[in-house]
Amino acid sequence: YAAKATPVAKSAAPYQEYLMDLISFMKKRSVMEAEYGTNILKLATGLRDNYRQQPDGANGQAHFKQGTYGDCWTHILEMHERLGNNRLEFSRDLQVVSEELSSIYKETDRSRKQFKEAGAKQERIVQEHEQNLEKAKQKYDTLTEEWERAILQKAADPTASKKTMTKGMSIFRQPKSVNQLQRQEEEARAKASSAHEQYKTQLAKTNDTRQYYFSHTLPSMLKNLKDTIDESDLSLQYYLMRYGYMYEDYMMKDAVILNPINSDLGMRDRVEMVNKDADLQVFVQAYAAKATP
Structure with missing residues (x-):
């Protein structure tokens, strides 16, 4: 599990970058x-x-853009007004999508950090128990060695040590009596026994902590991280598909404005209806009417 935790945790970060x-x-x-x-x-x-x-x-003369050309030009400008409004609506929809994505990013990022922090906290607890176990073991080993030395001193001949001791040394350090050696061995044995019990207690706590971490905490963290990754992946796919649909929809609206599918005339149809001869006749007639007193 520990080997899998790091790759899974790291794999969640790129999806956040993709969302951004x-x-x-x-x-x-x-x-x-x-x-x-x-x-x-x-x-x-x-x-x-x-x-x-x-x-x-x-001077009150007829306008040269009257007639079919004037109608065509007016309709073309009206079409562009509708195209502009269509793009503004598209912009508003894109803004809504970006706000929804921002909310998803904040939520998934918060969840991802919470899961990682919770997992790191439990991991630190396991490490603390392991460190305490190592300290208890070192203490037990040290006291066991002291107990062994006390046993060896007790088993040795006190008079032999006394004979080999120089006169100068005997002034400052007298050999221990049998009772002292017995008491020293008993104290060392009691300390070693107490350290052994402490080591066993700490070992049980450490094993329980390890068991809980590897059987519950770590799998739960991995599952939550995977769920976060899956949610981010689905969000990316959904909003990319939504963007594609929106883009197609607004491009279709632009196309319908330029070339309606109903009986309305499109831009090319309007241009084809321009009749310069008829417009010239209208212009001349209007000019003549205004020129007549």
Whole structure:
């Protein structure tokens, strides 16, 4: 489990980066569509209003854009107004998507960090128990060695040690009596026995902690991390598909504006209806009517 934990935990981070890339893309695309839609709308509206506000002509003469061309031009500008509004609506939808993705990113990132922190906390608990176990073992080994030395000293001949001791040394350190050696051995044995019990207790605690960590904590953390990765993956797929559908839908709306599927005339149809001869006749007639006193 421990070997698998690191790769699984690391694999969750790239999905967060993918989400951030998608969020950034949606935000920037929304701004671009808003700018494009606003500029198209401003251009078309300004030209249309300017065209409608123009007088019939200089000194009250007929305007040269009357007739079929004037109708065609007005419809083309109205189409571009609708195209601009369509792009503004697309921009708003992209902004909604980016906000939803941002919420998902914050939630999944928070969950991922919580799972990792909880797992790291339990791992530290296991490490602390293992360190305490190592300390208890070292203490037990040390006291066991002291007990063994006490047994050897007790079993040795006290008079032999006394004979080999120099006179100078005997002044500062007198050999221990049999009772002292007996008491020393009993104390060392009691300390070693107590350390052994402490070691066994700590070993049981460490094993229980290890068992809980590897059978419950770590599998739960891995499952939660995998669920987070799966959720991020599904979110990426869903919103990419949603973006594709939205893009197609708005492109279709643009196409329908330019070339309606019903009985309305499209841009090319409007242009084909322009009749310069008829427009010239209308212009001449209007000019003549205004020129007549």
